[in-house]
Amino acid sequence: MSPLRAKSKAAVERKELQKAPTGIDGLDQITGGGLPRGRPTLICGGPGCGKTLMSMEFLVKGATLFDEPGVHIAFEETPEELAQNVASLGFDVAGLVRDKKLYFDHIKIDANEVEETGDFDLEGLFIRIGLAIDSVNAKRIVLDTIETLFAGLTNEAILRSELIRLFRWLKDRGVTAIVTGERGEGQLTRQGMEEYVSDCVILLDHRVTDQLSTRRLRIVKYRGTTHGTNEYPFLIQETGVSVLPITSIGLKHDASSERVSTGVPRLDTMLEGKGYYRGTSILVSGQAGTGKTTFAARFAEAACQRGEKCVYFAFEESERQIVRNMRSVGIDLDTWIKRGLLHVFASRPTFSGLEAHLVSMHKHINDLKPRIVVVDPLSNFMAVGSALEANSLLIRLIDFLKSEQITGFFTDLTAGHGIKEQTEVQVSSIIDTWIQLRSIELAGERNRAIYILKSRGMEHSNQIREVRFSDKGIELIDVYIGPEGVLTGAMRASQEAKERALALELVQAQQRKQLAIEAKRKAIEGQIRALESEFESLKLESEMVNVQAVDQAYIVSESRKDMGRRRGIDVEMKDTNGRGAKAQRGKS
Amino acid sequence: MNKAIKKSNVLKPEVWEIEAAEANSGKWDLRLYVAGQSPKSISAFNNLKRLCEEHLEGKYKIEVIDLVKNPALAREHQIVAIPTLVKRIPVPLRKIIGDLSDTEKTLVGLQLREAK
Numbered sequence: 001m002s003p004l005r006a007k008s009k010a011a012v013e014r015k016e017l018q019k020a021p022t023g024i025d026g027l028d029q030i031t032g033g034g035l036p037r038g039r040p041t042l043i044c045g046g047p048g049c050g051k052t053l054m055s056m057e058f059l060v061k062g063a064t065l066f067d068e069p070g071v072h073i074a075f076e077e078t079p080e081e082l083a084q085n086v087a088s089l090g091f092d093v094a095g096l097v098r099d100k101k102l103y104f105d106h107i108k109i110d111a112n113e114v115e116e117t118g119d120f121d122l123e124g125l126f127i128r129i130g131l132a133i134d135s136v137n138a139k140r141i142v143l144d145t146i147e148t149l150f151a152g153l154t155n156e157a158i159l160r161s162e163l164i165r166l167f168r169w170l171k172d173r174g175v176t177a178i179v180t181g182e183r184g185e186g187q188l189t190r191q192g193m194e195e196y197v198s199d200c201v202i203l204l205d206h207r208v209t210d211q212l213s214t215r216r217l218r219i220v221k222y223r224g225t226t227h228g229t230n231e232y233p234f235l236i237q238e239t240g241v242s243v244l245p246i247t248s249i250g251l252k253h254d255a256s257s258e259r260v261s262t263g264v265p266r267l268d269t270m271l272e273g274k275g276y277y278r279g280t281s282i283l284v285s286g287q288a289g290t291g292k293t294t295f296a297a298r299f300a301e302a303a304c305q306r307g308e309k310c311v312y313f314a315f316e317e318s319e320r321q322i323v324r325n326m327r328s329v330g331i332d333l334d335t336w337i338k339r340g341l342l343h344v345f346a347s348r349p350t351f352s353g354l355e356a357h358l359v360s361m362h363k364h365i366n367d368l369k370p371r372i373v374v375v376d377p378l379s380n381f382m383a384v385g386s387a388l389e390a391n392s393l394l395i396r397l398i399d400f401l402k403s404e405q406i407t408g409f410f411t412d413l414t415a416g417h418g419i420k421e422q423t424e425v426q427v428s429s430i431i432d433t434w435i436q437l438r439s440i441e442l443a444g445e446r447n448r449a450i451y452i453l454k455s456r457g458m459e460h461s462n463q464i465r466e467v468r469f470s471d472k473g474i475e476l477i478d479v480y481i482g483p484e485g486v487l488t489g490a491m492r493a494s495q496e497a498k499e500r501a502l503a504l505e506l507v508q509a510q511q512r513k514q515l516a517i518e519a520k521r522k523a524i525e526g527q528i529r530a531l532e533s534e535f536e537s538l539k540l541e542s543e544m545v546n547v548q549a550v551d552q553a554y555i556v557s558e559s560r561k562d563m564g565r566r567r568g569i570d571v572e573m574k575d576t577n578g579r580g581a582k583a584q585r586g587k588s
Numbered sequence: 589m590n591k592a593i594k595k596s597n598v599l600k601p602e603v604w605e606i607e608a609a610e611a612n613s614g615k616w617d618l619r620l621y622v623a624g625q626s627p628k629s630i631s632a633f634n635n636l637k638r639l640c641e642e643h644l645e646g647k648y649k650i651e652v653i654d655l656v657k658n659p660a661l662a663r664e665h666q667i668v669a670i671p672t673l674v675k676r677i678p679v680p681l682r683k684i685i686g687d688l689s690d691t692e693k694t695l696v697g698l699q700l701r702e703a704k
Contacts, residue, residue: 105663107666107668108666109666109668113680113681113682113683114682114683114684114685115682115683115684115685115693115694115696115697116684116685116686116693117684117685117686117687117688117689117690117693117694117697118632118686118687118688118689118690118693119628119686119687119689120628120669120670120671120672120685120686120687121626121628121669121670122668122669122670123623123626123655123669123670124621124623124655124662124667124668124669124670124672125668125669127623127655127656127659127662128659128662128663128667128668130659131659131660131662131663132663149668152668153669153685
């Protein structure tokens, strides 16, 4: 609430029109701070559009949040009826009346017991309102629905001039007024008068398209100030009215460089080993049964494990169903739901209109302030509105998440076969990280594969990985890429076995070769040994030859000596004799 | 102010019964709600007085209530327009709004004459 207050304060400083904050979610944003202070505002619309509730919330919030007591003048419902009606929104009207913060008056004119005879004025009404304002020192007043007077009184000319005087008078008294009006033919109110005397006109609408109703709000005029001009969807919920200012967001959101893990280690490695960027939007698309929800649930679980709050919007399965199914793949969501970190909101997309969905999602996100938001799946919104509407809804949702720095995780069901690099709701261009899951049909079986189609601002892997779910969680496996293409599942396994056999064969062949070489080497070694022994024997032989020669020479010399002795020569005898003895010893 | 609130008690149910007894006596109880001495209020009073003298001589009682002096009565008696004439007795209760310048309508409103 404080930014709104700050805003209205700034307006005062700039001597602009002063505004009275309504305290209604989103309405103060569209009106730039609230309703014109001290002036009348018309809230008009058809029956059941929420006029009375909105004006009542204006009073209650004024009394409780802004210390501005209020007066409610009802022309249709009695104070008791009103109190009952708004008690469902948690407004303690009776308590506020006791504390003199609110004052109720019920003005009833029964046409059956009234006769008009000549000139009159509405001084009685003025006196009653004046008394009501004085009794609680009111700063706000609601007249609901003033045109009822026209049903009770017939002199329209008098009524008109008197009501114009009433508006003037309220302005002079400086109370911020809301006048409600029923929508008339071709004009905003039946009398066509209130819209001219009011400084601000808010039109409420309750439209039904394709059997789905959506409440919308539009500011038709606001004198002296700028305001949002679009139709804004709004919701009436347990806590009051919330309006969704959808187009007020420019492309100004921060870009965080913080990373969030995907919850799957191998997927993190595919994203630079760190995962997604915080505050970005992630889309996982794929055909039926490719495991989108499992990835979403794992991402949510990982966030909870880090202690981050996560909101999971489920549009296909109930909370219990998701919890049960995810348990089968080792993802335990129940723990986190019990600890209050994970909040699952399951609803059928056809439960309400697109806008209503968006508003309620906003509301939940604003209330819980999560770091992670999962929407599973986006494509179901197509069942509710047209493609264009669904697209604009998602862009608004994504913009909102980005402005809050919430990481958004969306799943998208791709219809039919083949890969469409375009989502059903055509949000692909505003998605930052897009992961495609596909099923690969090969050899009579279906396997899941994952790849990253794009991931802005990071160097992501371009590889296709096979995804396998087990009770241990999500596992990413390299696929076999060979001459036969990408193989997965059993074919990958058989290919791997084939490769293993081939490898074994190679090893065996090598071993055989080794053995052969060894044998050959041994043979050669044998040969070498044979040659060596031959060489040895030759050497011996040659030595023997030498010895024989010496011996022969000795014998010759001996015989010569002998002959010499016999002839009588004895000079050189000793020397030759010694040598000859030596040689003879070595030989033996 | 206090006196005015006391006066207002005459519309409370238990008092009604006494009033009803009075009604049987045939006396008309009329109340004229005005806001200060405005020309419309004065002419309404004069018109009422004249009509009563003509049609209800001696059988009526007019009480003039000034809401400027007793604003709380406006809420209590469900008065919006000024001047408003309230015929309390005889029953049923009727409210006649305006300065009573339209005599015909006033008489019809007071059920002194059948509507044409």
